[in-house]
Amino acid sequence: MFGWEFPPHIAGGLGTATYGLTRGLAKHGVEIRMVVPKAYGDEDQRFVRVVNASDVVTRFGDERQREIWDRMTFIEIDSNLIPYASPEEWELKREEWARNAEGGLSEDPTGHKDLWEGRFSFSGRYGENLLEEVARYAMVAAEVARQMEGEFDVIHAHDWLTYFAGIAAKAVSGKPLVVHMHATEFDRSGENVNQTVYDIERAGMEAADRVIAVSNLTRKIVIEKYGIPPEKVVAVHNAVRFASGTPEDVERGVEDKIVTFLGRITYQKGPDYFVEAAAKVLKRLPGVRFVMAGSGDMMNHVVRRVAALGIADRFHFTGFLKGDDVHKMFLLSDVYVMPSVSEPFGISPLEAMRSNVPVIISKQSGVAEVLEYAVKVDYWDVDAMADAIYALVQYPALSKMFSAKGLEEVTGLKWDNAAAKVKRVYEEAIRSL
């Protein structure tokens, strides 16, 4: 498996999903060799490093699941590949890193910087651009495949950065390739698609024996915009894995009802629709506050709009939240809204539901396909969004029903089930050869 592995509390959807999926697969008796780019190590490990299972266990501190970890092996490649990066962003980050080369880990609470700089502080001296890095990763992947000849049956590659690696491994080993679309370039960039990224995505899917899409929405994009034959594309919805134990209560400072948006403040996440809906609700309802948690390139624009609408005394910004604060924010919320313009899956509403918070999600999200107990609206329909917020805030019977049923529903979304589907995809892929 070529992909990503980060402790889930740092990374966003992709790392978390890969992590959850590998655990589920292990339970189904699938043995996994995980090949991951790695930039935490020191000089000696700059090429390939095999981490034994006990190391992995201590890293995640999960002794009880030893038999799962025993089925997994991590191979880490010292590379500065990063999930979600586009060549433009990557270039920007690389320059930034070059400027603060001595900086090391930053404690700046804005954005994903700590992750970026943490990774870059050990690499970045080779691989002048992202595409070179992708190619380098592919070369190492071919080498890994050669060394591991006979040890594996299927190759599974997550998102475009690893597709060349997957193709190379397939060429060397002759084993079937499954590529996993967690997001498409259209989700990341709207209509301003980066042609190179698009080309790599398409090349990966064309070379693949099976394509897994995280939702029907994504499957449709793959078929319509990339021209991949429908019979090759399978939708497997993500699931969610929660830390055990019930969430503790957090002391509320504010008596008003709190409606929350949590995510990157970028076009794709639809923050401006949330603002417009907030203004409509606040016109009618006094005891409500809106919170936008996160940071992003649209933040200043949104702050201005909030001020211009005259609702800034009831619309608050927390900036980027990490770890415990994210959890705290969910616990403080009475309604969670995810108004994404385009969301291949969208894990955050599940986390909200897990904290007993009723959710409103856009119909343009993959997660809308699996949820029953979520209010679904079109992202652009701010009137419907405002109606839904109003109802969930005003009618306790409704919000109680949504939070109770929602918790039930979200608890039923297991990686086990997703992993079983993925395993079937593997079997088909093997047969298809």
Next chain:
Amino acid sequence: MKTVCFYFQVHQPMRLRKYRFFDMGKSHNYLDDAANRSILQKVARRCYLPMNALLLRLIEENKGAFRVTFSVSGPAVEQFRAWAPEVLDSFKKLASTGCVEFLAETYSHSLSSLADMDEFREEVERHRRMIHEEFGQIPTAFRNTELIYSDAIGQEVAAMGFSTMLAEGAKHVLGWKSPNYLYAGASDQRLRLLLRNYKLSDDIAFRFSNRSWDEWPLTAEKYVDWLSDPQTPGEVINLFMDYETFGEHQWADSGIFDFFAALPKAALRKKHGLEFATVSETSARYQPVSVLSCPHPMSWADEERDITAWLGNELQDEAFRKLYSLRSKVKTLASPDFDFVWSFMQNSDHFYYMATKWLSDGDVHTYFNPYGSAYEAFINYMNVLADFSVELDKQLVTQ
């Protein structure tokens, strides 16, 4: 004989701490005490103490011929009381020489004159009382926050019994007229206006240490030549500036203290025909030459000399509107704790931090700004204001 009128503004804002959404309803300490204290003590060490000592010496040496005027804001005095009482004592010593006048202003260094005339009057009265208590003078002359002036504000000030008010010698208001004369207010002609000569004021306040300025280095002799130059016509030269110019904006090693120490003697030499006077003395000495009409508010800030440093963008307007909408509740409650917050929330500085015009005057804005951006400043301010508003409502209910 030309009159030189030095006026210094003393102000330190009460800066807000980083107040997060999660603090709302839990903590009602809004101020960054550590920053406020350390900044105040630093400026006291660099500017207030040495400059007050220098002024006292110059006043004594010149036996009444050297005179200056101050205004000290409420937040500055409150912070002196808390963290640098010796500064307050040194101002009192200056007051007792009889050569130093203290003006009235808005207590909170607020923009209330642009929001609510009732609040404005209360602010001014409160400041007038404070000046009387601290320095034993009842001010008869007024200067508004950041020298903000308009006909309407002038009328209000005259109605409060002030005979004199300071204003900017703004080009767009004066036109061909010279700032070096006395003017009368357009709405109430009994009000005498002293207008800042911004060129000569900024030679000290902004350009003094600028090595790329073609007049650098500026000496007392050279400066006095400019003041007495027949090419500088008029009866009065109003040199109005932030007091922090001395030692803080212009550091001691720029020679600013030496420059100022040499200035009175140089100016008072007979051949120059210069004398020093306080604001009220200057105002009484001459007749206004004309009425000055100023329908739109002007100030001493930025290139534009208008109020866009504090108001005008969405963020500033929203914060300003939301703040003053709380006034009637604050007055109904009449609690000292709430009045205290109400006061520092009015500091004009909070609105200055929310400015988004970053052209020619961007440097000055960033220099004074504790926030990374206008947006951060706005978000933080609104969080504090929201919590204050909630607490205000709670108190009103329990009362």
